[in-house]
Amino acid sequence: MSDAHFARVALIGIGLVGSSLAHVLRRDKLAGEIVACARRPETLAAAERLGLADHVTHDPAVAATGADLVVISTPLSAYAEIARRIGPALKPGAIVTDVGSVKNAAIRDVAPSLPAGVHFVPGHPVAGTEHSGPEAGFAEMFHDRWCILTPLPDGDAGALDKMTRLWQSAGMKVVTMDAAHHDMVLAITSHLPHLIAYTIVGTATDLEDTLKSEVIKFSAGGFRDFTRIAASDPVMWRDVFLNNREAVLEMLQRFTEDLTALQRAIRWGEGEKLEDLFTRTRAIRRSIIEAKQA
Secondary structure: OOOOOEEEEEEEOOOHHHHHHHHHHHHOOOEEEEEEEOOOHHHHHHHHHOOOOOEEEOOHHHHHOOOOEEEEOOOHHHHHHHHHHHHHHOOOOOEEEEOOOOHHHHHHHHHHHOOOOOEEEOEEEEOOOOOOOHHHOOHHHHOOOEEEEOOOOOOOHHHHHHHHHHHHHOOOEEEEOOHHHHHHHHHHHHHHHHHHHHHHHHHHHOOOHHHHHHHHHOOOHHHHHHHHHHOOOHHHHHHHHHHOHHHHHHHHHHHHHHHHHHHHHHHOOOHHHHHHHHHHHHHHHHHHHHOOOO
16 A cells, blocks of 8 residues: 555545546546535535545535545635534544635634644645536646745654655645745746736737737737636636735736836837847746756
8 A cells, every 4th residue: 555545535625636636536546435515516426426536525524534634625715614514523634725816815724723633735736727527636736846845943854755756646846935035936936927817818808899809819829828827717816816915016016127127228229238148048948948847
């Protein structure tokens, strides 16, 4: 039996990440039993139809009862209520984790509701697509991507090791870091790019009808990529920005200053400055490709 095996796993939320993890658990036989929990009956029906779970329920407490591992994969705004409901149902020694993109918020909303003897290992598998729902999941989504774990200072080493092994079984490279550091890193690598994409696509949406139709018709690679990012789950991203506001605002301020400098260089025809910027940024892209994160 693998060290990453769990007798009963409760997936609270069965969207893109939750369903992809279910596929991994099925493929590698890492769970004796999977319980899926979601609010919408159609989501639960899809989970059953796709064979993602042995049992389904709309009640997080029912899902968490007897579970060795509980994975919260809902929008951040649901965390506090879910934690409050599952707390009394958790058995001693159970592990609770999450997949959210803001770790300070996860710790703030989940940790206070967990009883003594239950181990909380906040996590963030940095993988995904612009699609959502249980039909969007696939086991290979995690392959060769990073998973960031942000263990609590007094967290259980055994629980951390077990979660590390689980995500490694999914094909991920696992690293641990402080929650605040994670939130600052993700603010620039993920949150700000999404904010920019939503803004640019929103600007196009506000154009007069004749111009907007041509923007859509003649979309080149750049704008097309922005629309892919901006197609991501709006509820999830609303919660990300509200719960990581300080880090996002700091990075947005830096970006605004850089954008102003770029605007000035264009206005004054400072070609050398533009070329220098474009040369430096191209090197970043090459580094991402070399790191196999493209």
